[in-house]
Amino acid sequence: MDLTVSVLLGTFILSVLALFVFIASMAKGLFGSGGAAAVQIFDKNEVGTVEDPAATKAQRGELQQAMDPAHLDNRRNAFEVGTRLRADQSSSLVVGVCLTMAVVWLVLASLAGLVASIKLHAPDWWVSQAWLTFGRIRPIHLNLVAYGWCSMAGIGVALWLIPRLLKTELVGAKYALLGGALWTVGVTAGTVAIALGYSDGLEWLEYPWKIDILLVIGGALVGFPMWLTLLRRKVAHLYVSVWYIAAGLLWFPILFLVANWPGLHFGVQQATMNWWYGHNVLGLWFTPLGLAAAYYFIPKVLGKPIHSYNLSLLGFWSLAFFYSQVGGHHLIGGPVPSWLITISIVQSMMMVVPVVAVAINQHLTVLGNFRALLYSPTLRFIVLGAMLYTASSVQGSLQALRSVNTVTHFTHYTVAHAHLGLYGFYSMVMFGSIYFIMPRVMKWEWPYPWMISAHFWLVLGGFSVYFIGLSFGGWYQGLAMLDKDIPFMQSVTLTIPYLQARSVGGALMTLGHLVFAAHFFMMGWKFGPRRLGAALLAAPDAAPAAARALPGKGVAA
Ligand code: HEM
Ligand code: HEM
DSSP: OHHHHHHHHHHHHHHHHHHHHHHHHHHTTTSBBBOOOGGGGGGGTTTTTOOOOTTHHHHHHHHHHHOOOTOOOOOEEEHHHHHHHHHHHHHHHHHHHHHHHHHHHHHHHHHHHHHHHHHHTTTTTOOOGGGSSSSHHHHHHIIIIIIIIHHHHHHHHHHHHHHHHHOOTTTTHHHHHHHHHHHHHHHHHHHHHHHOOOOSTTOOSSSSSSHHHHHHHHHHHHHHHHHHHTOOOOOOOOOOOHHHHHHHHHHHHHHHHHOTTSSSHHHHHHHHHHHHHHHIIIIIHHHHHHHHHHHHHHHHHHHOOSBHHHHHHHHHHHHHHHHGGGGGGTTTTTSOHHHHHHHHHHHHTTTTTHHHHHHHHHHHTTTTTHHHHHHHHHHHHHHHHHHHHHHHHHHHHHHHHHHHHHHHTHHHHHHHHHIIIIIIIHHHHHHHHHHHHHHHHHHOOOOOOHHHHHHHHHHHHHHHHHHHHHHHHHHHHHHHHTTSSHHHHHHHHHHHHHHHHHHHHHHHHHHHHHHHHHHHHHHTTTTSOOOOOOSSSSSHHHHHHHHHTEEEEEEEE
């Protein structure tokens, strides 16, 4: 047995053991609710106080009414408020820069996606320029969403969460700033390279490897300060979001380096590595960042600790154990050893464990408080994202079954699932997080609350059309391809109305992103009336005092 097989089997056995640990822990009743760790994200007396800097004053009042009308005590400990203010201030510049770049990439990526979408039902449109052909504009879209929007937004949110959760100022923010700048140069260079026809030719790994070096150095410079802050932390206990972020920061560089190393993988091994990376970048990079944000913002906005802290740890560990082997399900039916595919299918089904753990936890935290969604813009996006995490993962597990994959592979159904995961789950969570964070970073409230609603309804409506249309179209396409009596061309033409529907849905999503970006930059330029109630953690005159305050003194926050 060679080393690769031993390693694969070793991690598989470890995963099975993790399942037994899970069952044993359940039997021992380890999943009680509450716990000191779950309230760590709150200051003293803060449980019961809602928080959403994206909500208007009226919405905040309604939110508090919906959650805990009897909670009158908002006298907070001045020392704790000061600590949080200093933590926020230490990261605000680099977070602002990362999130600004993320929004720019989001708009460009959406426009590229829309062009690629139209080309699939109007192939003669815009063909005179090589960079606008489908073969280039599609990877431009994919890489811009993956390394531009999703990574930059996730890094920005993580850089903001880490000091808050560790109650420590960000150490070495200037390195993170330099890292963000290098990453931006890398994404720009990678996009231009693909547009000019230079590509490494593997999906998710298209940027030429020399450009990847910029991302490696940039990523290291961004990650380093988070590790340093972790070492200097002032809290005894690490909240579950820190686990997810730290793990993502560890996993992603390994994945990215191994997959992009030139001349290391060939033939079938290269395909296997390609999808080992392709799925792990989703499960071990974007998913942890998205879940870290959801685990922080859902309880924080509601002023209510997460339902079961132990369950959240189980979700984390089972993700760590089960995810690394699932990539093979992208190669079902391919010329790859069947045991490798079978392991990936088993692991894909086992993913039900972390997914159900997260689902129970996050949904039970919100259960009974759905009215809060009416008043909190942050929560509206994040709870929708959390629900779609469950949906995309359950769909993914089923899609990994050979019987289902035979129909869906090579069809638009896979693309619908891809957007359910990376858009419905991840991007929605990032939108909500940005709505919460930016008022704290800019010390200015969102100027026009109607634009947040417009963003939400445009992307929800657009995405629904996109997802439903493409799922049906893809399924019918798969059935037609399997039917020996149907000519192949018919399986292509039958998808045209569904592809047109995707363009309509995608156009609405893009419009939503333009509204979001316009609002984001308006906030940057301090448009709108001066409303600082929610944007500031403490009242303006109390803020400097709180930052200097000694333990035990109360301030109104
Ligand atoms: C239990 C969890 C999940 C499982 C088992 C799973 C399974 C799958 C399967 C079987 C495919 C199709 C492979 C093919 O036929 O080509 C797929 C594709 C994909 N999934 Fe998932 N999925 C899961 C969760 C997620 C999540 C949470 C995300 C997003 C964060 C996501 C994003 C994607 C993307 C982007 C693709 C398309 C990849 C490509 O072809 O470029 N999945 N997934
Ligand atoms: C933040 C927003 C978005 C994210 C995260 C995202 C993500 C993705 C991903 C992961 C893929 C690869 C799918 C696969 O290979 O199975 C993809 C492909 C694609 N996306 Fe998006 N997307 C976004 C927005 C859009 C928008 C607004 C449109 C407009 C219609 C769009 C249209 C497309 C098209 C046409 C493809 C290529 C599908 C194919 O090759 O058949 N996307 N996107």
